Amino acid sequence: MPMKEVSIIGAGLSGLSLCLFLAKHNITSKIYELRPANTTSEGAVMLSPNALRTLDILGLYARIKSKGYHFRDLSFNNxxxxxxxxxxxxxxxxxxxDALRVYRQVLLDELKAMIAEAGNDKIEILYEKKFSHIVSSTTTANDNNNNITFALTDGSTHTTPLLLGADGIHSTLRAHLAPTAAQPTFSSFLAITFPLSSSHLILPPTPTPYPLPVSISHPLGGAFVLAPQNPTATDLLAGTxxxxxxxxxxxxxxxxRNKDLLYKxxxxxxxxxxxxxxxxLIKSALDACPLEKLSLWPFYTVPKIPRWFSEEDGGRVVILGDAAHAIPPAAGQGVCQAFEDVHSLALALAAANEGVVEWTEGLGWWQEYRQGRVERTQGLTDEMNRRRMPGWSGMGAERMDSSWLFGVDVEGDVKRYIDGQKGR
Structure with missing residues (x-):
């Protein structure tokens, strides 16, 4: 039986974009979100071509491209x-x-606007609904009639043909798939950041214009980053x-809470x-730091887990994005990889509903495909972290080539897999 209705845990960027991709294939979604509807998100995200290509296909890129800062290079300066x-x-x-840095809230607002335009008959978001646990999996003689029953913390239970976990790095649903390896691991890196107006900066006379975003290495160790957050680069993220x-x-x-001590x-x-x-330049940024907006970002990762989907019930529980493979933000690929997950999973589900591929086989291919790209991206993230820590001076640095990352064709990759299945 085709899975034409799904339940999604989490209404962040992954969950909202996923339901819109599924709607393109006539699959309806019900999203359960623990936060209130009026919750807002601070900060910006970096979107590279691999993510923007996916968002263009979704129809989101046209709505956000004038609302962020476009650039090509991150400069490493001394x-x-x-x-x-x-x-x-x-x-x-x-x-x-080009790369695009844009406020996260802009993405959330536009995704929600697209969902409203799609109509409640295709997508429904239920707020202040926190996932608790899987209650049972109902198996009939025909595996395609499996259903998952899950509980919320309010005591209610719900049944769905397919439960998708887009509930982030602290995913509760992940424990169902990896009960002994579900806890995020601290990467040993901590970012200390604050928002800043460019009007406070003392820029050097050359070069003009000054390259942004930029990571400036310090002779005593470490680096300081300045990254635009709006189209005119008047809003910046600053930090170390x-x-x-x-x-x-x-x-x-x-x-x-002790921001003054943290700052000093x-x-x-x-x-x-x-x-x-x-x-x-950096002194001017530090002098203008608004203490009340000083923030901490501990970088956590999710240990590699054997499966991103359940096998015993025919793949009726699946996790994706940060729930499956959280990546520290040093290379700006966390949300980009999540969008790749969303795009490819929606195509795999559509193919299974059309009877072109068997669902669990498709899931196996999907995880292998995505795991390979995530692991390679992790290597890039490790190199970025190294360049922002004491001891890096640029000596002997090899130019990083990310053509493999940015030139990905998700739809083409899924199509090649499907075509291979047809020939079996």
């Missing part, structure tokens, strides 16, 4: 503003798209990255030798 290296993050001439140990959530919260210890203390030797 404290004297000399370029140590550059990393190409987009290139419309080569890949069809340090190594530290893991802490329980309560300690992270306590660490952040890691950014601009009266006896901070690092601050005193920064160039005028």
């Amino acid at each position: 404290n004297d503003h000399e370029t140590l290296d550059t990393y190409e993050m987009g290139n419309a001439d080569k890949f069809g798209y 990255q340090i190594r530290t140990h893991d802490r329980p959530r309560s300690e992270w919260d306590a660490f952040l 210890t890691h950014l601009r203390g009266p006896h901070n030798d690092k601050y005193n030797s920064w160039n005028a």
Whole structure:
């Protein structure tokens, strides 16, 4: 029996884009979101050509492309503003798209607008509904009639042919698939960031215009990043990255509550030798830091888990995005890889509904396909982290070529798999 109705846990970027892709294939979705409908999200995301190609097919790119900052390269500079290296993050001439940095809330608002335009008969979002656990899997003589019954924390139960987990790095649904390896692991990296107006910056006379985004290495170790967040580059994200140990959530919260100590210890203390030797640009950024908006971002990852889908019930539970493979944000690929997940999974489900491929075989191919790209992307992320830590000077750096990453053709890759199945 085709799976024409699905339930999705999580109404973030993955869940919202997934239901829209499924609607293109006449699959209806009911989304369960733990947060209230009026919740907003701060900060921006970096979208490279691999993600923008997917969002263009969805119809989202046309709605957001004028609302973010377009660029091609991330520059790695030293404290004297000399370029140590550059990393190409987009290139419309080569890949069809420049990179785009855009506020996360812009994406969420446009996705929700598209869902409203699609109509409640195709997509329904239920807010303040928190997933609790799987109750049972109902199996009939025909495996295609399997159903999953799951519970919410309000005590209600719901039944669905297919349950999709897009509930992020702290996914509750992941524990159903990997009960002994479900906890996120701290990467040892912590970002300390704050929003900043470009009007506060003291830019050097050359080069003009100053390259943004930029990662500036410090002679005493580490780097400071400036990244635009709006079309005119007047809004910036500023920050640095340090190594530290893991802490329980309560300690992270306590660490952040004492913003004055955090600022003086890691950014601009009266006896901070690092601050005193920064160039005028970074000093101007640190001097203008709004303490009330100082933020911490501990980088967590999800350990590799054997399966992103259940086997015992014919693949009726699937996780994707950060729930399956959270990637630290150093290379800007976390949300980009999630969009690749969404796009390819929707195509695989549509093919199964059409009887072209068997669903569990398609899931097996999908996870292998996605796992390979995620693992290769993790290597790129590790290199980016290395370049932002003490000891990196650009000496001997090999130019990073991400053609394999940005030139991906998700629809073509899925079609080649499907065509191969037809020939069997």
